[in-house]
Amino acid sequence: MESEPEAKLWCDQVNPANKAALEAWLRETGIRLVQVNGQRKYGGPPPGWVGGPPAPGSEVFIGRLPQDVYEHQLIPLFGRVGRLYEFRLMMTFSGLNRGFAYARYSSRRGAQAAIAALHNHPLRPACPLLVCRSTEKCELCLDGLPSALPRRALLRALHPLAGALTGAALLPSPLRPPDNIALLRFSSHRAAAMAKKLLVEGHLWLGGEQVTVDWLKPELKQQLRLQGAGEPSSPPPSPAPWAGPEDGGPPACALAALHGLCQRQQLGAPVFLTKCLGSSLTGWYYFWYQVVIPGHAVPFSGLMWVAVDHGGQNEHEAAKEAVALRLLDVLGGPKAWMAPETSPPGSAGDLVWARAAAR
Incomplete structure (x- = not known):
């Protein structure tokens, strides 16, 4: 296994010319980039922004990027067609990009202008860009929930995410009967992505079972609609994380x-x-x-x-x-916390956010 200094040295040797050009551009423009969760971000909001974030539909997806391209080439290009609110370039550990990015404009009109002007734009010879409307996925699916799990227990377990959670539904699973699935809707794609990351890394357990966390796929959503399942409903006010x-x-x-x-x-x-x-x-x-x-x-x-x-x-x-x-x-066992003469009021495993195997 490589040591940290060796890994850093190897990363520094990947694409040095464009890295140097990016650093020079940052010094010249004063633009600040922040790297977090596998992406490098400008803005969100940018300097001088007044008011709330742009409306849904103002973001575009950018694909077919050469992996050695950085923001000093992309932000000026996409900034020509409209005011950028945010630009996110997906990054690898080595410092190359992952081949795609997202540009969010101050309005839907900016996103439409970017698609019209820059889709199939030849960033390099034989390298046309893919620019299309971002789906901005805001819904997650939790699969593998016990059929007896009450909705209130689910909401208690999701209490840390309550600020961004705008809807929740607990439904029979068409994929793993007799289990249930939960559909969660969040206030933004970013909030949903952060929730997904936390739930996956936290190894969420409910009712004694580990839960599978993924984006809600269109085909599953359509299948649920055909079965008469409703949309995620608004949750009640944030419940206390522990119930009696x-x-x-x-x-x-x-x-x-x-x-x-x-x-x-x-x-x-x-x-x-x-x-x-x-x-x-x-x-x-x-x-x-x-x-x-x-x-x-x-x-x-x-x-x-x-x-x-x-x-x-x-x-x-x-x-x-x-x-x-x-x-x-x-x-x-799950009844260990009760006195011997007490009848069980419920499962002690219902609300463990993240359980690590004891060893």
Whole structure:
């Protein structure tokens, strides 16, 4: 495996002439590019922008790009036909582009002008650009949900995304009966893409099952319409991330329940180590954790995304709660958090945002 300095040196040697030209253009124009999540972005909004973002339909997709082309050639070209609100170039680790980009204009008229003027434009000899309307996908599909999962439990699990979530529907799955699927609609393509990234990286579990997260495909949407399934409806006001037992949710304090379980099984008090490795703009924190239980042969450790309830709870407390809930499952099954004489109000696995395998 290459070391970090060796990898950086290799990346620096890829396409050096155009990289140097890009850096010179940035110094000359004062334009600022931000690289995040595999893409390099200008604007969104650009300097001097007043008001909200442009209406849907103002973005174009740009394809058939030579991989050694950068923004110093593309932004001026696409800026000639209309005012750019945002330009996003998809990037590889080596610093080449991935062959496509998105240009968002201040209005739909700008997008229409770009398609009319620049589709099949010969950026280089025998290299015509593909420029077409961006689909701006805003809907996700969660497949593999247990048929008994209530909609309220789904919304509680999606609480960290509530600010961008504009609709949700829980329906029978035509792909994996008798499971359910959830259709989620977001306020923008960017919000949907960020939600998809977080849900996939977070390994979302609901009702004890790991959920498959993907874009809602047109053919599936059409199939659901033929079956009479409705569009995603508006969700109620953001629910609390944890519900009480009367709602079929997990206990109010999994950490206390874990301490109680360890005491009953004479394992000794668990000791938690948590380290926050990063965070997202939508309220998720990425944690490494290790839990030592004196009476257990090996410590438990792993990585997980954690959602934080900001009602007086900090991210480390949230991480300990999420890890404790996971260990209750491992040590005593889904009913371990309940007192022996208590009848089960619901599944303790319903609302785990991200569960890492204990090892």
